[in-house]
Amino acid sequence: MNGMLARIESSFHQMREFVANASHELRTPIAIIRATAEVALLEGELSPRSSSEALHRILREAERDSALLEDMLRIARIDSAGPIDQSRWQPVDLGASLALACSDIRPLAESRRLTVRLSPSRNPCLIEGDEEQLHRLWLILLDNACKYTLPGGAITAGVIAKADGQFAAFVKDNGIGIAPEHRDRIFERFYRVDKARSRSLGGSGLGLAIAHHIVKAHDAAFQLESEPGKGSRFSIAFPRAACSTTPAIPAASTTIFR
Incomplete structure (x- = not known):
């Protein structure tokens, strides 16, 4: 019984740690996107060069978040998977x-x-x-x-x-x-x-x-x-x-x- 409780507690700890790390990783690109958009709006009409730089920065961070989300989904599928399916092998x-x-x-x-x-x-x-x-x-x-x-x-x-x-x-x-x-x-x-x-x-x-x-x-x-x-x-x-x-x-x- 103690061993089972220890495993359950360990699983919850890993889950909490994963959520905390994932939240931190997702927060940074979103913060950059928001800050870039806010600066662009405050400055009003941007030059073509400044506008291009802002859009490229937003695109880079959006792509980074998308890649992270895809990896997180793969990890979630790994965690929820049962026995290995070899039917596609x-x-x-x-x-x-x-x-x-x-x-x-x-x-x-x-x-x-x-x-x-x-x-x-x-x-x-x-x-x-x-x-x-x-x-x-x-x-x-x-x-x-x-x-x-x-x-x-x-x-x-x-x-x-x-x-x-x-x-x-x-x-x-x-x-x-x-x-x-x-x-x-x-x-x-x-x-x-x-x-x-x-x-x-x-x-x-x-x-x-x-x-x-x-x-x-x-x-x-x-x-x-x-x-x-x-x-x-x-x-x-x-x-x-x-x-x-x-x-x-x-x-x-x-x-x-x-």
């Missing part, structure tokens, strides 16, 4: 799925003067999975790499067939990296390593939490290797894979999230 070629995501993210990367490279696999790497959710997973990781890699940097993605019969997809960058004290918390909702940088680039603080759910739903596991100032590598190991024999991934010191 089908064979997915991880290499082709990752290549499509790299193509989708490339315009954003180029706008920030970043290079996106794809490391092709020798053979098709097929797993049973949700193609749409896997595509979202790659986009979250690639977008995260874009946010925390400085101009002139590089992002590399690929799939490797390991000798133990698993497939490992990875996204790595040579960006600012993640300090050890943050690595165990980056998959928490609304947790940000650099709050100012994340918000200025449009981060909701929910992307990696959603990514973690997608990985767990596919019975896979995250591996994180990172060093401040040198970059990060996120790897996802898929145990369902049946693959041909290729060189295994070299052993490394990693943080594993399941």
Whole structure:
């Protein structure tokens, strides 16, 4: 009984914390939109340049709120979901799925003067999975790499067939990296390593939490290797894979999230 009450209390605490964080995140863009509109009204007739700047600022904040609301809805669906529905699952070629995501993210990367490279696999790497959710997973990781890699940097993605019969997809960058004290918390909702940088680039603080759910739903596991100032590598190991024999991934010191 005590254990059940403790779990219920913990759930309510998490819910209250989520609502408080969500309210704070939503309040900031709305405040900027309101302040921009009020200033524009007080100044009366604006010059074309001032009017354009005000409208663009309002549009940016509206887009930021929309993205946050979409992520919050995804989190809500995750929380309310029952057993994993595998009825939509089908064979997915991880290499082709990752290549499509790299193509989708490339315009954003180029706008920030970043290079996106794809490391092709020798053979098709097929797993049973949700193609749409896997595509979202790659986009979250690639977008995260874009946010925390400085101009002139590089992002590399690929799939490797390991000798133990698993497939490992990875996204790595040579960006600012993640300090050890943050690595165990980056998959928490609304947790940000650099709050100012994340918000200025449009981060909701929910992307990696959603990514973690997608990985767990596919019975896979995250591996994180990172060093401040040198970059990060996120790897996802898929145990369902049946693959041909290729060189295994070299052993490394990693943080594993399941």
